[in-house]
Amino acid sequence: MSKLVEKTDKFVFDLFKNELDNSFLYHNYTHTQRVLKSTNEILENIEMDDKEKEIIRLSALLHDTGYTKDRENHEKESIKIAESFLKDENVDEKTIAAVSKCIAATEFNSEPETILGKIIRDADASHFGKKYFREASEFLRKELELQNIKKYSPTEWLDENIKVLSKKHQFYTDYALQNWQSRKEKNLAKLIKEKQKLKKKLKTEELKAKYKSRYKNESPERGIQTFYRVALRNHIKLSDIADTKANILLSVNAIIISLVLSNLISKLDNPSNDYLIIPTIVFILFSIASMILSILATRPNVTRGEFTKEDVANKNVNLTFFGNFHKMSLEEYEWAVNELIQDKDYVYNSLTKDLYFLGKVLDRKYRILRLTYTIFMLGTIISVILFGVFFKSQTVI
Template structure:
């Protein structure tokens, strides 16, 4: 009766300890797991003729075997021994028995050798879930714990492989556990194999789909590149037309001003001679036209982006071997070799086309920036010319 009281007191102590100090993030190694280990240990011990003292040691070790989790995750077994030792000494428990409890607790450490039937029973009780139908659900709880406390993350395929390796590497140490769990353990191993096979097939299928995503919809990719090239060509043509408009308009304005001012016998030339102040708006208009036409000419001026090529750098991401500004700087043999490489390598082909689009866009950006400057100068110049002309007439 006294022994049962000590075991019950130990259970109450562990329950209170876990409730007060155990992290709620421990979804596997919690009071439920400990309670189940105690239950399994009691059931497995029935197959052996254990004395009351031995059964007491076994159940005490079962209650305390995971108490170290309240303070640490890795190496919790040592902490569990400390908690158990402190509690049992306060209860006046014999030192020799405390030592046996500690040995049982340390036996639950992964890979630890056992030297006594009590240790074997506790180890089997601790891993009994591998021989239950609930194995897969509880394994997912352990996976969550490892991600939180050990920063070990697994893909579904990696976890399935890890679990299969674990199932194949462990075995029950007592005949009672083997008889009780071996049948379900075999089913779990086969189910895990099937699950791993399914995941492997899904991964290969996904990898194939990922490869085909770039390789198969050629029409979509070609349409994208064609549309992009067409847009660049259209925008470049629009920019050139706008530049030609500004060049023509400003050239006409400058020609008219220079012609009339240069002809002193004309009526307008005589008028400007008698009223020199009118030269201010004319000068502004002339300067405006000159600045505007220069910006427009620079915008319309052909620009070729090119690099100094070397044969060993033809596959560089910055080099576009499809553009004449680049390939005309290398010998024909190197150009032919580079083109054959591009035709053999899909990524190299797409890289060259992407590079071409990038530098076409860079040229367009400069064109439109210069056009904006040209139109802005012309607009401001016209406004200043009109204002100065009105002021000159008013005077």
């Protein structure tokens, strides 16, 4: 690499570092280095004198410097910057003119006329025939978006790349055609395949959305579903709480009776403990009453567990409650459920009945449970008072 090319490389690096906006994710020093590398790749495989090679390398380094001034007219601005820099470096006018002509040839919609123009043009678009094409392409898309030029969707950008690779771009040099064209075709094939997959995916999503919309219109409203779900869950929780409380009372009273029978009853044979008889009997009776009520609160009701086809046809049976079908065969129950799910009103009626009767069961449980707690509380208070009264009377005697 000549000293002039090295100076130019440093000049471009400093220029981009100090004056190029950060939104240029593609047209930056990295891209310039890629173009220079591709240029050298072509030059190594072509017969050309050193002077012409230097012109191409200078053009590769300076061809995008105009982006620091004006994006729309960057080729013209690049030529101005190149001419100014090369004049400062005392480069002859012929070389400067050749570099300017090469930079002008990088305009995408133009046709290069000279071999130098074809080389720089192929080097500038070499990423089309490279493995890193998609990465470079994505940087360009982001650059356009950041600079508010155009925001492409993934589908739109895919279409744009396919159009560019298939219709707008071509390689000009023999080296590019022999070494980069095949990779370009592979990149194009991948884009087309990806477009087909994306098209199929979009079609599938459209069908899903269509059926989802149809199902949503035909299914119960979300508010109704939420109502039944929350109400049934709350009823079941309240039923569990009632059963737990009843079991606690049952256990406590069973322990109390066990302790009384094992400790107090044996002492009642002694005449000196006669004062304990009445309080003990009262205490045991209240405990037994509490146990009985606790059992009644949790005791399940037995239902007939059968239904007829007439019951299903008349919507008189609640198929959500096991007590209405536990004696039926599986085939009969499946038939009944199929009839149920085909009728939205029947589904609502069944859920409503289930909710209602759960409420009735809860009402019964909590009434008995309230009575049980009251009896247990009164029994404890009365028994303690009786123990105190009889103990005091025994002491006085």
